[in-house]
Amino acid sequence: MSCVPWKGDKAKSESVELPQAAPPQIYHEKQRRELCALHALNNVFQDSNAFTRETLQEIFQRLSPNTMVTPHKKSMLGNGNYDVNVIMAALQTKGYEAVWWDKRRDVSAIALTNVMGFIMNLPSSLCWGPLKLPLKRQHWICVREVGGAYYNLDSKLKMPEWIGGESELRKFLKHHLRGKNCELLLVVPEEVEAHQSWRADVFTRSNQRYSFLGKEELDRGSAGVHCCCDSPGDAASTSPFLATSGSEDLVHAKPTRLA
Structure with missing residues (x-):
């Protein structure tokens, strides 16, 4: 049975427009050349000026002073961009740290309220203009919350x-x-990593919550990558991101130990 209004009852059939909340303003930096790490970082901070290609290149050169090849010319089938060490160092300049998530753990153990955003490294199809090639390589993407909802801000x-x-x-x-x-x-933020309050069990005990992108957080500077299954007294372990400088998957990444 259809819900067609009665003829002559036009006034009652007119729809009433209810006020709706304005959609959130989302900064989404799109793919340009092979700069997915840059796009992921700027999308995490929701700021087009958070980082530039030049600042990431300076960090890259500082981490690998002897290299004469830029990461964009290193290998077509590499990770397509700066490696995790550059991302770690870039986060350091903003007072944030990167916690490597151990895939053996359930993501329900993440205290989402204390995580500003996520950076993922995953396989992505190669494209030549509008054509999608039957090849894949590693690609950095950002996922974060904006206006009460989470969004995939993949630059592609x-x-x-x-x-x-x-x-x-x-x-x-x-x-x-x-x-x-x-x-x-x-x-x-560095305080979250220091207290390990990105872990749901620790967050429940401490009840610490952080606001993101405030001036205090942006003014601080310290970062690192830590394995989510480590406690302060555990033996060091190595992130799967990190490899010797000759790796095809990473660009001049030096072996790094996790705290």
Whole structure:
């Protein structure tokens, strides 16, 4: 049975427009050349001026002073951009740290309220103009919360991809972490890493919550990558991101130990 209004009852059939909340302003930096690490960082901070190609190149040269080749010319089938060490050092300048997520753990153990955003490294199809090639290489993407919802801010997307709330985000992360060659970094303020309050169990005990992108956080500067399964007294372990400087998957990455 259809819900067609009665003739002559036009006034009652007119729809009433209810006020709607304005959509959130989302900064989404799109793919340009092979700068996916730059785009992921700027999308995490929701700021087009957070980092530039020049600042990342300076960090790269500082970490690898003897190299004469830029990461964009290193290898077509490498990770396509700066490696995790450059991302770590870039986060350091903003007072944030990167926590490598151990895929053996369930993502329900992440205290989402204390995580500013996520940077993922995953396989992505190569494109030549409008053509998609039957090849894949590693690609950096950003996922973060804006206006109460989580979005996939992959620079290769035409527009931000709505994920949903916390439960949908956890499903999204689980789906990708089941795949091959996918790694996850949690971007957190240095105090969060110091107290390990990105862990749900620690967050519940301490009840510490942080606001992101405030001036205090942007003025601080210290970063590192730590394995999510380590406690302060555990023996050091190595992140799967890190390799010797000759690796095809990473650009001049020096062996690094995790705290």
